[in-house]
Amino acid sequence: MTDRISVREAGHGTPLVLLHAFPLSSRMWREQLDELPGADGSEARVLAVDLRGFGGTELGDDEPSLDLLADDVALLLDRAGIERAVVGGLSMGGYVAMALARRHPDRLSGLLLADTKATADTEQARANRERVAAAVLARDSVRLLVDEQVPSPLLGATSVRERPRLEERLRAMVEEASPRAVAWAQRAMASRPGSLDVLAGVQVPALVLVGEEDAITPPSDAEAMAAVLPDVVLTVLPAVGHLSAMESPDAFNWAVRGLLARVEASG
Numbered sequence: 001m002t003d004r005i006s007v008r009e010a011g012h013g014t015p016l017v018l019l020h021a022f023p024l025s026s027r028m029w030r031e032q033l034d035e036l037p038g039a040d041g042s043e044a045r046v047l048a049v050d051l052r053g054f055g056g057t058e059l060g061d062d063e064p065s066l067d068l069l070a071d072d073v074a075l076l077l078d079r080a081g082i083e084r085a086v087v088g089g090l091s092m093g094g095y096v097a098m099a100l101a102r103r104h105p106d107r108l109s110g111l112l113l114a115d116t117k118a119t120a121d122t123e124q125a126r127a128n129r130e131r132v133a134a135a136v137l138a139r140d141s142v143r144l145l146v147d148e149q150v151p152s153p154l155l156g157a158t159s160v161r162e163r164p165r166l167e168e169r170l171r172a173m174v175e176e177a178s179p180r181a182v183a184w185a186q187r188a189m190a191s192r193p194g195s196l197d198v199l200a201g202v203q204v205p206a207l208v209l210v211g212e213e214d215a216i217t218p219p220s221d222a223e224a225m226a227a228v229l230p231d232v233v234l235t236v237l238p239a240v241g242h243l244s245a246m247e248s249p250d251a252f253n254w255a256v257r258g259l260l261a262r263v264e265a266s267g
């Protein structure tokens with residue numbers, strides 16, 4: 001366990017834990033922290049976590065594993081005095097949310113899976129992750145990642161064309177990532193198992209959300225997850241790519257409010 005998990009927090013309502021994409025940080029959730037608590041501050045208590053090695057959380061010395069990140073979230077809930085929370089992750093954050101659903105199902109009151117997938121990596125994807133991990137460590141720089149991922153495929157085609165300031169914001173965030181954390185996370189993601197069986201057993205309301213232009217985890221991945229979740233709403237956001245929460249925060253937040261309402265209605 002890391003001793004200190006850095007969290008940005010806002011609001012006082014239903015606990016909502018947000019887990020960021022790779023290789024970003026809790027800073028990607030700016031509009032969710034600003035808007036989801038609601039005008040009177042009572043709709044949601046948003047906790048945006050920095051996963052190990054990113055933002056303000058130290059990497060530590062453990063071997064790469066998404067299960068550790070899920071255990072970190074459970075520990076964070078313990079420390080915050082939160083028994084159950086709506087747990088939401090985007091892409092890598094979604095993988096961690098699924099690991100949490102496997103290891104700590106009793107901590108979930110709802111599940112948000114955005115621009116992510118429940119299948120394990122192919123051999124080719126694993127090899128590519130190892131290539132990136134080795135290169136950033138050897139060069140002690142994340143330049144390669146910036147060149148290969150920003151703006152595409154992280155942003156959708158519409159955002160690349162029409163949202164230049166978003167590209168700047170994203171580039172700055174990726175440049176902030178440390179080579180050690182990038183390599184660690186790549187190796188952790190490479191060894192994750194498939195989670196469709198876990199999703200089939202999720203007993204709480206779920207939202208699966210995806211950008212129509214997501215080139216990393218396309219709508220077909222979202223459909224596969226929605227097909228097995230027992231209580232699910234699937235939302236496809238038009239003109240949006242992989243980073244839906246940043247590319248179209250209003251539509252993203254509207255869909256999340258719907259999930260929060262379902263969670264409150266369920267008990």
Ligand code: MLT
Pocket residue numbers: 020021022023090091092093189216242
């Ligand atoms: C992410 O956005 O977190 C990554 O694209 C996830 C991945 O590399 O599988």
